[in-house]
Amino acid sequence: MQILHIDxxxxxxxxxxxxxxxxxxxxxxxxxxxxxxxxxxxxxVPAIDTAWFEAIRVGVEEPTPAHQDRVATSDTLLGEVQAADVLVIGLPVYNFSLPGQLKNWLDQIARAGVSFRYTAAGPEGLLTGKRAFIAYAAAGTPMGSDMDHASGYLRHMLGFVGITDVTFVAADGLAFDRDAAMARAQASLDQIAA
Structure with missing residues (x-):
């Protein structure tokens, strides 16, 4: 088994x-x-930009060093996901959402024709057969609440690329009762089987 551990x-x-x-x-x-x-x-993790778009989505005939750099970075990040059987992803909640660097990573791996494709029936994820475990932590944003713009988005993006077996281990409400939040997270951890 190959595990991709992301913090x-x-x-x-x-x-x-x-x-x-x-x-x-x-x-x-x-x-x-x-x-x-x-x-x-x-x-x-670099944000996608015009050079990324030109290199990855358009495919320039004569790539510049900037184009080559964007492709190499994206290929490396996507290759790690493709090779993994299991992803373990840390999801700290900042300002009700996921960190920018995690969003950048998602943007790097969401590549049409490689990690997903469009079909007549809608988008189809191509990174199937993988499991993901998400460690969710928030001071005051309850997971699944109207304020939580992180967990649903991450679940959606993973599903978009074909990773639909997703388990959350949540430590939410840390600012109110840290011990109780950690106890809930430990109870979820105890349910995980290799």
């Missing part, structure tokens, strides 16, 4: 999502047989 929190070792993703990966890799690829999106 995106800006709070370093104090991050609840980083703690939860590490626990999820450890649980999934209890026998030590998995290959784990780690990517910290807080180290930087």
């Amino acid at each position: 995106s929190a800006i709070t370093g070792d104090a991050s609840v999502t980083r703690q939860l993703t590490a626990k999820i990966v450890a649980r999934l890799n209890a026998d030590g047989d998995a290959t784990v690829i780690y990517r910290d999106l807080n180290q930087g």
Whole structure:
């Protein structure tokens, strides 16, 4: 099994999502047989831009170094997802939504003809047969509430590229009762089987 472990929190070792993703990966890799690829999106994920659009979507005849750089970055990020059997993604909620670097990563991997395609019946995800575990943490945004613009969006985007087996481990309400939030998250962790 190959696990892609993705963190995106800006709070370093104090991050609840980083703690939860590490626990999820450890649980999934209890026998030590998995290959784990780690990517910290807080180290930087470029936003898509005109050079990305020209290189990836249009396909310029004579690519510049900027075009080549955009393709290489996107290919690397998408290749990690394609090779993974399981994705473990940290989803800290900032201002009711996901971090910009996680949005940038999603934009990099959502590529027509590679990770999804349009059909007469609508879009079809091409990254099927994978599981995803999402570590959701929020100080005051309850998961699934009207204020939560993070979990539904991430679930939708993963489904859009074909990853529909998605499990959330949520530690929400941390600002109100941290112990209770962590206990709920641990109960969800205890349900995860490798």
